[in-house]
Amino acid sequence: MxxxxxxxxxxxxxxxxxxxxxxxxxxxxxxxxxxxxxxxxxxxxxxxxxxxxxxxxxLSGRGKVYSHSTVFRALSPAFQKDIPYIVAVVELAEGLRMMTQIVECAPEAVFVGMPVEVTFDHVSDEIALPKFRRAEAKQP
Amino acid sequence: MKDPSGRAAIVGIGRTEGPRTPGVNSLQLHAEVARKAILDAGLKLADIDGVLTAGCDEPTYCEEVAHSAVLSEYMGLKPRFTYTIDLGTPVFAKMVEVAATAISAGLCRTVLLACAEPTVSRASRTQAVEKMTAFGHPEFELPYGVSIPAFYALIARRHMHEYGTTGAQMARVAVAMRRHAGLNPWARFRDPITVEDVLASPMIADPLHRLDCSITTDGGAALVVTSLDHARDLPHQPIVYLGAGQGYSHEHLVAAPSLTSFAAVESGRDAFRMAGLKTGDVDIAFLYDNFTIAVISQLEDLGFCGAGEGGAFVEAGHIDLGGRIPVNPNGGLLSEAHPGRPGGIFHLTEAVAQLRGACGERQVRDAETALVHGVGGIMSNHATVILARA
Structure with missing residues (x-):
């Protein structure tokens, strides 16, 4: 797939x-x-x-995890091979909230308030999905 | 309570009695429960001059045709007032309000409302679950694999963060619903469960376990509403419509102004105001228990307890039969039945049966007033009705 x-x-x-x-x-x-x-x-x-x-x-692309959930049972078969994956609401520094995924992070490590930054997942030629990772993971 | 004269009342109920309805299609199932409701009201086809439905999942009967008209023709009804109301899952509560308002305005005299679906029998269980859980903004939610349980999990996580609500408190909602279902011969799941059972059930979307999630069944129900004056000549004690409210804050969770308080606040406030009642006057609450956290949220937003107190309120046993405000004595969507769109309509038929005093072992003693609340989307779309024994 x-x-x-x-x-x-x-x-x-x-x-x-x-x-x-x-x-x-x-x-x-x-x-x-x-x-x-x-x-x-x-x-x-x-x-x-x-x-x-x-x-x-x-936007700055920086924010905090507002809420999160690790999905263990993907109800759509398209996401079956990704489980477990972390979905989240991220509150951006500018005050907006987005639905997204938290990547490069173990499910047990994510927490509400965790500082995050955007990273783009180029899922097709046209589409790069904005996802977020822990801000500390940023390379200097 | 305000003077109920000039109001409408529920005089007939009909419902599926058990979790499966094999061998019938959606239209037949609508007709089956509608027939029961009309007979229960002691009426004839010709007495029904209003028909409300909420559509169906079988394209044959819904695409490019008015569903309520299809049902009317199939049953031999000739309504002068009929609509298919598209409002998602709180539609059952809204249908009572629309029926009562139409009757009070003189648009018709007696309304049949029905919603039913052989959700599981028609499809595979997997297809049924997929259908019931596919929801989300096509560009800004669905690409991230957020299932409906995951949306509710995001609400639960935020509630835990802001208020210290625990998984055990949420589990306690499922335990109460199962205990109630144990007294309901039509319930899908009747064996008692414990908080530990809920917490040990497979994790679906952290922090929600399988037993925090509602079940999937067939089913549906119909009700007959008429004027209170007419109702007094019919066999059952009339159950009077006292008030309704509706509230809306978003469709997709990405656009929700809050993850811990929803438009049940406005919906409940308006329903209580119209009824001239307050939360303390309600003897039974029917809350939309698609997920355990939803019950905790509605208890708070409807004013049965304060913001953030829902978890402790449930843990103290206040929503149990015999508790301060029994919730869903039928066992709810978590244990009795959940056929998708018609799910909440069992809350309505149970409210009527309870107010009639006809619920046997699970009867709430001296129940005179009931609140019924429905939720659609992801805590998006809310509708409340308040009913009372005449």
């Missing part, structure tokens, strides 16, 4: 720029030019003020 058997994102008009940036290993989010709010996931209008003036902002 190849990696592409897993469900992959199909970029939409809202998210194309996000996935293009991921391919270049940059984590981005929309910022509203009118009210200044950041929003994730990408959408056509600002969910705070309905503005259509959304601009792309590059």
């Amino acid at each position: 190849s990696a592409t058997d897993r469900p992959l994102p199909t970029p939409t008009g809202d998210s194309e720029a996000f996935w293009r940036a991921c391919k270049k290993e940059m984590l981005t989010a929309q910022r509203c030019a009118d009210c200044g709010r950041l929003q994730f996931y990408p959408r056509r209008y600002c969910t705070s003020c309905l503005s259509e003036r959304l601009e792309w902002s590059t």
Whole structure:
């Protein structure tokens, strides 16, 4: 089974720029030019003020584990060979939360509040999934 | 309680009695429970002028046709008020509100509402589980392999972190549901379990074990709602609809404003306000127990205990039969039955049966008022109804 058997994102008009940036290993989010709010996931209008003036902002890629779960039983066969794997909600330094996976980390080592940084998993020619690893693992 | 005059009441219930319904399709199963409910109400086909359903999982009866119309034709019903309501799993609670509101507005007099699915018998168990657990944002959740149990595990982990809730406290919810199911001859699982059993069951998505997760069965139910004035002429003691609420904060967990408090807060608050009651007036609570943590969360958000106190509340036995606020005396989605979309409708039929005083060994003594709460998505979409003996 190849990696592409897993469900992959199909970029939409809202998210194309996000996935293009991921391919270049940059984590981005929309910022509203009118009210200044950041929003994730990408959408056509600002969910705070309905503005259509959304601009792309590059994020630090750093944050903390907000919650986590190690999956021992993959209910989709596509993830069967990955178990156990850690899914998590990461709260980014900018305040946004993302659903993601924690990689390069033993299940028993992950904890709420663990500092993490983004790392990109190039799962296809087009898609690099932003995942996170322990921030200390960063090479100087 | 506010004056119930001018209100609607539930006068008939019909349900599947056991975990499997082999050899029938979704439409037949809808008709089976609908027939039971109409007969239970002491009514005839011609008395039903409203029909509400929630759709079905068999494309033959749902694609490009109105499901409630298909059921009406199949049964020989000619409703002047009919909808298929697409609201996910809390739909059963919403259907009561829509029926009662339509009756009060004079749009119709007597409404049949039904939801049923031969979920397991039609597919393999594996397919049924896959169907019931495939959920998530296609771009920002599904690629990470987050199953429905894993979403609830993320909620559980955060609750543990913020409030010190323990795995044993969550397990205690499953123990209570199993104890109740032991008194319910129709329940899928009836043998008692202990906290240790739950904690020793295979880990699905840490911290949730298999026995923290609801089961998979066939099943469904139907109810008949009419005006209270009409209800007084019918065989059963009317069970009056007192109030409802709905709340919504997100669809996908990635967009949830909080992982520890959800829109049950607004849903419950509005239902209590409409009913003119407070939590202390409720004799039985029917909470959506798809996972053990969900019960703890609803106890807090609906105000049965304070934020963060749900674990200790459950551990103290307060949700057990005989406890301060018995929860799901039928055994719930964790032990009685969970056919997917229709799952919560058994909470509704059990609430009516309990308020009628017809539940034998598992009867909550002198039960006069019940709250029924449904949850859809990942603690996303909430609906509450409050019912009382007339």
